[in-house]
Amino acid sequence: MLIGISTPIIHDFDSACLNALQSVQEIWQLLYAYKGWCRIRRTLTNLITLLRRCILATISFSDKIDFITMKKNISSKSMQSYKIDFTKFAFITILLITLTSCAPRNELSSLSITERQLSFPPGYYNHIVYIDDRVIGFSDNSDAPKEEQISFAYEGDKDATLFNLEDDPKCVNYSTFQGVSLLPDGRLGLLKECDDESAASSYLSTNRSIFAYDWHTGKLEQLGAGKLTQGSNPKFYTWNPDMTLGVQETTGSYRGTIYWIRPEGISPMDIEIEARGLTWNLKDHLEGKERTGLVVAPAWSPDGKTVAFFASTYGIREEPGPKFNVNYDLFFMDPSTLKPMPELMDVANAGTIIWSPNNEYLLFSGCIESRSTCGLWRYKISDKTLSLIKEGEFADYIWITNETIVVAKNIDLPYKDNQIWEYSISE
Numbered sequence: 001m002l003i004g005i006s007t008p009i010i011h012d013f014d015s016a017c018l019n020a021l022q023s024v025q026e027i028w029q030l031l032y033a034y035k036g037w038c039r040i041r042r043t044l045t046n047l048i049t050l051l052r053r054c055i056l057a058t059i060s061f062s063d064k065i066d067f068i069t070m071k072k073n074i075s076s077k078s079m080q081s082y083k084i085d086f087t088k089f090a091f092i093t094i095l096l097i098t099l100t101s102c103a104p105r106n107e108l109s110s111l112s113i114t115e116r117q118l119s120f121p122p123g124y125y126n127h128i129v130y131i132d133d134r135v136i137g138f139s140d141n142s143d144a145p146k147e148e149q150i151s152f153a154y155e156g157d158k159d160a161t162l163f164n165l166e167d168d169p170k171c172v173n174y175s176t177f178q179g180v181s182l183l184p185d186g187r188l189g190l191l192k193e194c195d196d197e198s199a200a201s202s203y204l205s206t207n208r209s210i211f212a213y214d215w216h217t218g219k220l221e222q223l224g225a226g227k228l229t230q231g232s233n234p235k236f237y238t239w240n241p242d243m244t245l246g247v248q249e250t251t252g253s254y255r256g257t258i259y260w261i262r263p264e265g266i267s268p269m270d271i272e273i274e275a276r277g278l279t280w281n282l283k284d285h286l287e288g289k290e291r292t293g294l295v296v297a298p299a300w301s302p303d304g305k306t307v308a309f310f311a312s313t314y315g316i317r318e319e320p321g322p323k324f325n326v327n328y329d330l331f332f333m334d335p336s337t338l339k340p341m342p343e344l345m346d347v348a349n350a351g352t353i354i355w356s357p358n359n360e361y362l363l364f365s366g367c368i369e370s371r372s373t374c375g376l377w378r379y380k381i382s383d384k385t386l387s388l389i390k391e392g393e394f395a396d397y398i399w400i401t402n403e404t405i406v407v408a409k410n411i412d413l414p415y416k417d418n419q420i421w422e423y424s425i426s427e
Contacts, residue, residue: 108368109385111378114424118406121153121160122417125408126395127179129188131215135406137420138163138179146174146193155420165190165213165220172197177211184241184302187212189223191235210237210248210261226265236352237261238300238307240335247298247307250285255315257285258298273340275329278313291316296328297364299353300335307333308362310350311340328366330379344379344386351394358402365394376407378425389423 123139130136135155142149151160168175173195180189190211199205208228212221228248237248239261246261247269259282260267268283275293284292294312301308310328330344330353351365360381367374368386375391395408395418403425410418 109380109387111387111389112426113389114426115390116422116424118155118420118422120155120420121157123151123153123160124395124416124418125420128396128398128406128408128420129179129182130398130400130406131182131186131188135400135420135422137408140178146176150176150178152179165218168194170194170196173202173205177213178235180210180236181238183212184239184243185212187214187221189213189237189239190220191237208235224261224263224265228266236297238298240300241302241304245335247300247309249296249298249309251294251296255285255292256294256296257282257292258295258309259283259286269338271333271338271340273311273331275311275331275342276313278316280316294326294328297350297353299355299362301355301359302357303359305334305359307335308343308353308355309333309340310347310353310364330362330364343381344384349374352396354397354399356399356402361402363389363397363399363405365397389425 118135120137121139123137123141125137125139127138128135129138136152137155138150138152139160140149141151147164148162150163152163153160163177163179165177166175171194175192175194177190177192180191183189190213192209192211193206194209195202195206197205198207209226210223210228212223213219223243223246228250235249237246239246244262247258248261248266249258250256257269259269268286271282272279273282273293273295278293280293282295292315294315296310296312298307298309300306309331311331312326312328314326326348328347328350329342330347330350331340332343333340346368347364348367349365354363355361356363362379362381363376364379365374365376368377368388373388373391374393376389376394376397378387378389379385380387389405390407390409393410395410395415397405397407399405400422405423405425407421407423408418409421
């Protein structure tokens with residue numbers, strides 16, 4: 001099929017587009033072989049603009065375009081003079097589709113942020129909680145012995161206090177507790193690590209279990225019977241409102257999944273998840289299967305209706321290993337149907353998900369816009385908009401109210417110290 005176009009438009013196309021089209025064809029070949037070409041294309045902004053104008057000039061104004069589908073409708077001479085074969089339009093169409101795929105898929109909106117640094121003793125704070133209307137920061141000193149690594153401080157304290165709750169005689173080498181999150185009943189959720197020398201290596205002999213700690217009475221209660229699954233990070237966990245069922249992540253070597261936690265112990269999730277055309281079962285990782293997807297950062301909504309998490313196909317598409325900028329997609333799962341549904345795409349280096357008290361927003365860290373903007377983000381569920389709260393890297397973040405958050409913001413490498421800030425948000 002041939003398309004005939006009136007003379008003025010043909011002239012505009014020839015003068016405005018053909019040279020640009022030839023240049024783009026050459027650049028395309030170079031960029032196609034380079035994995036990061038979506039960033040490089042920003043340097044072609046003027047050229048892209050020219051092409052877009054070319055397309056508009058060529059096909060936007062229907063009153064200036066004569067679509068001729070039969071050769072007999074125009075003379076042979078006119079056909080030879082003014083025709084543009086379909087391949088040129090096909091090329092431009094493919095080009096624009098590809099350029100569009102490099103653009104952010106997530107709608108962004110702006111927020112007004114008022115910030116205030118909170119006063120805490122020096123330290124690297126990797127966990128924050130809010131109890132009795134006061135912010136408490138937990139710091140981690142990796143240079144200290146295991147039993148002395150975790151300390152806490154209130155806002156305004158001059159010195160931190162060692163956080164070591166009990167001396168367990170079964171833990172021959174060491175035992176330590178790490179804060180995870182506030183539980184729905186107001187107690188502090190903890191992860192206990194205990195090295196009982198039951199295996200040949202410290203890694204294999206370190207047992208992990210989850211506890212609830214009453215900040216006011218000091219009472220400890222184990223939440224799930226038995227030990228947690230082995231893994232380098234069986235740490236972050238989240239519960240439904242009545243704390244009868246929870247979800248925990250386990251990760252290691254860029255492989256990982258989430259599983260159920262109950263008062264009687266842990267169990268795998270027999271749930272299939274599909275992301276970017278690939279499918280795997282959440283129990284595959286626990287069964288030792290290779291090339292499974294990676295699922296992290298589970299977060300149960302305060303109203304109990306949704307479990308949010310990030311999933312990546314990185315472990316399926318290629319052999320997992322150390323890599324920066326692993327891409328994740330955000331999923332929502334109704335705990336009554338157990339069908340994960342994609343909610344938001346393309347969050348590189350995704351961090352912990354935190355629900356707002358009113359269930360309307362999510363807070364998470366990561367990189368958006370083809371990894372060009374990294375920081376802390378607010379996701380508004382009702383209209384699926386993302387808003388950047390602050391650029392940078394964050395060790396932890398919590399909601400104080402639906403309009404106020406507190407964060408532990410990393411400052412300079414190496415991360416031996418960081419700062420705690422309060423951000424007030426307004427539209």
